[in-house]
Amino acid sequence: MPQHIKRLIIAFSLFLALFLVLRQVLRPESFGELGHFRAKAIPENAMRPMHYTVTDSCTKCHGGIRSEKDKGFHKNLKCEVCHGPGLKHATYAGQFKNGALPDSLKLYKPGERKDCIICHQLNAARIKIQFDTINTTMIHQIDPVKHNPGDPDTKEAFKCIDCHSPHQP
Amino acid sequence: MEQHLQDLYEVLSKVDGYVYPNEIELNWSILIVLYPYITGLVAGAFILASLERIFKIRILKPTYGIALLTAFSFMLVATMPLVSHLGKPLRAYEIMITPHSSSAMAIFGFVYLWYLMVVLFLEIWFDYRRDMVIWAGETTGFKRFMYRLLSLWTTDISPKSVALDNRIGYIVTVIGVPSAFLLHGYVGFIFGSIKANPWWSTVLMPVIFLFSAMVSGIALVMGIYIILSKIRRQVIDMNCLDTIARYLFYILIIDFTLEGLDQIHRIYVAEESFEALHKLVFGQLFFTLFIVQGFFGTILPLLTLGTFQFYKPRAEIRKVIYLVLSVLILIGIFFMRWNVVIGGQLFSKSFYGYTSYKVGMIGAEGYLMAAIWLIVPFLILSFLLWLLPPWKKIETDHGNLEE
Numbered sequence: 001m002p003q004h005i006k007r008l009i010i011a012f013s014l015f016l017a018l019f020l021v022l023r024q025v026l027r028p029e030s031f032g033e034l035g036h037f038r039a040k041a042i043p044e045n046a047m048r049p050m051h052y053t054v055t056d057s058c059t060k061c062h063g064g065i066r067s068e069k070d071k072g073f074h075k076n077l078k079c080e081v082c083h084g085p086g087l088k089h090a091t092y093a094g095q096f097k098n099g100a101l102p103d104s105l106k107l108y109k110p111g112e113r114k115d116c117i118i119c120h121q122l123n124a125a126r127i128k129i130q131f132d133t134i135n136t137t138m139i140h141q142i143d144p145v146k147h148n149p150g151d152p153d154t155k156e157a158f159k160c161i162d163c164h165s166p167h168q169p
Numbered sequence: 170m171e172q173h174l175q176d177l178y179e180v181l182s183k184v185d186g187y188v189y190p191n192e193i194e195l196n197w198s199i200l201i202v203l204y205p206y207i208t209g210l211v212a213g214a215f216i217l218a219s220l221e222r223i224f225k226i227r228i229l230k231p232t233y234g235i236a237l238l239t240a241f242s243f244m245l246v247a248t249m250p251l252v253s254h255l256g257k258p259l260r261a262y263e264i265m266i267t268p269h270s271s272s273a274m275a276i277f278g279f280v281y282l283w284y285l286m287v288v289l290f291l292e293i294w295f296d297y298r299r300d301m302v303i304w305a306g307e308t309t310g311f312k313r314f315m316y317r318l319l320s321l322w323t324t325d326i327s328p329k330s331v332a333l334d335n336r337i338g339y340i341v342t343v344i345g346v347p348s349a350f351l352l353h354g355y356v357g358f359i360f361g362s363i364k365a366n367p368w369w370s371t372v373l374m375p376v377i378f379l380f381s382a383m384v385s386g387i388a389l390v391m392g393i394y395i396i397l398s399k400i401r402r403q404v405i406d407m408n409c410l411d412t413i414a415r416y417l418f419y420i421l422i423i424d425f426t427l428e429g430l431d432q433i434h435r436i437y438v439a440e441e442s443f444e445a446l447h448k449l450v451f452g453q454l455f456f457t458l459f460i461v462q463g464f465f466g467t468i469l470p471l472l473t474l475g476t477f478q479f480y481k482p483r484a485e486i487r488k489v490i491y492l493v494l495s496v497l498i499l500i501g502i503f504f505m506r507w508n509v510v511i512g513g514q515l516f517s518k519s520f521y522g523y524t525s526y527k528v529g530m531i532g533a534e535g536y537l538m539a540a541i542w543l544i545v546p547f548l549i550l551s552f553l554l555w556l557l558p559p560w561k562k563i564e565t566d567h568g569n570l571e572e
Contacts, residue, residue: 002330004298004323005337011321015286019265026266036269114174121174123181 051085058090065167072168073140082115082166083107116160117144186522195514195526198534199507200254203542205356205378206506207247212353212379213386214240215289215345220416222342228412234559235397236390237296241289242550248281250542256533273362277355284352288345293557294319295338299326300562315556353382360509367442368449368513373431380424385502387417392495393550395488401560407484411477414491418474421498425467428505445520453523454512457504466501470494 033039058079059066069075080086089105096102110116122143150157160166180193218236221229252261265282268275298320305316357378360369391413398405435443450458473494481487516523529535 002333003325004321004330005333007321007323008294012286022262023266026262028267031267036267117174118177121177124184124186126187 050087052080053085053087053090055079058086060090061094068165069167072165074167074169082110110166111159111161113144113157113160116166117142183525184522185525186517187519188517188522188524189519192514192517193524195511195524197510197514198254198526199511199528199536199539200250200534200542202503202506202510203250203539204247204254205353205360205510206385206503207243207250207542207546208356209353209378209382209502209506210386210389211240211244211247211284212349212382213384213388214243214390215349215386216383217387217390217413217416218292219342219346219349222339223346226412228406228408231406231409232390232394232413234296234557234562235394235554236386237289237293238553238557238559239390239393239546239550240386241285241293242553243546244281244285244289245549246542246546249545250539253533253538253542273355273359277359280348280352280355284345284348288341288348292338292341292345295334295341297557297562298323298334299331301557302326303563304561312556350379353379360513363513365518366513367440368446368516369509371431371434373427373434377424377427377431380420380427381502381505383420384417384424385499387413387420388495388498388502391417392492392499395492395495397554403560405484405488407487410488410491411481414474414477414494417498418471418478421467421471421474425471428467442520445516449512449516449523453515453525454508458508458512461504462501462508465497466504470498470501 028038028040030039031037034042055066055078062079069077069079084107086107089107093101093105096105119139120142122141126139126141148158148163184193214236217229218233218240220226221233221236248261252258255261264275264278268278270276301316301320302324303326305313305320308316354375357375360378361371361374363369391410394410394413395405435446473490477487482490511526514524515526530537532538
């Protein structure tokens, strides 16, 4: 075999060997143990702090609101959709019975127009529904500029919750 | 107003009609337009080189080396738009370390490596080895070191070894042609196999990509050849240039026909997506599809090259026209990729709405980034042409050995 072909084969073999070595070195340790992924990714993700809880843990203390909510349009919404992540609140708030709840455990109480129109803002890209049908799969839309903007005399803006109960709108 | 509401207003102002939330922002930006464009240039340039080598079209000899080096330079950069689009360059190697047969992208890593190392590198190596050995003796310093390193410190330039080089080079090119088809067919395959997208999902996609790749690669080498001759103050071999233009003409006809066939098929079948696509084509894509890709990138070059088949103006004029056509075709094919990649994301899969795309200047997905990945291959090519000038090679007739 001519000299240059030999050298070429050696160069390619070195390249291949380097690739195989790198493959061994760079391949993540737990890769392939459970499937075509890094097995340690599962415990790593499980260790991440949790923020959300289940609606049933809210019901333990706020059962009245839950039964109110279950009768209206918002029955399919989790409490945390409006009030934010509540695991910390659900775990520790029970220890502060007398209203002395520290700020870090307080949940968000949406009550302003801006809160409601996150979902109910008129949106051309959403399917319109008739107001007289009870349908929880579609969202009522209003134009926040035209829909009862405020008191005509005092110019004070109305809040949505002045007329609509957020738990049973 | 609250920040998130402002953001919402801004997002919704881009949308027309009913669009699913995950369709508002385009996930595949200008960098993903660039990626099939660059791989296409590689495949096209290589196929032009193989015309000389395998199909023995001797008249293309002056562009053989340029075509190979062009293919190699662009190949080195081909994956970079993908890497910068994904934004995690330090993880990019993982596709090669933990590939899965169900991932077309992972398999492409190996197709890419095969094409780069086994086809392009080996063909250039066997083609230049004797010259590198000779040049190593004539030069000093960095060049001498590079020639020695690249020729793996070999010294054998006996006629027998050169003949062997030629034979192996020929075999590599024979393997290379299906590899080039595979490389670019794959890019079309990726788009063609996205079943949910009626703008992409057609079995013709790999074939269309392949022929448009050939068109763009040949146009690129033609342009580079003209400019290079101008820079080197050399007389352009008009016979060679006319032949390239003739092949460009033939392949452009096939490409045009295939794309026309694809559209006619769409119109005839008129599936449920037809109305949405019809609006898209005559709306947001009108300029890039009909004006740039269709008229300037295809019809105008076709008519001009077609006219040249029976009426040839003076060489000086032809040269300028060829250069202009090569630029037009390159822009046209770029916008062909644009129309496929961006166009396929502009309409909602509900067929009830459209989103819009505006390319920014700066940032990881801006057109400056895209421009960088288009300029870098030319810098690599300049370096390679300086190191391995095809015009300084000893003439070898690739034909003698195989016949």
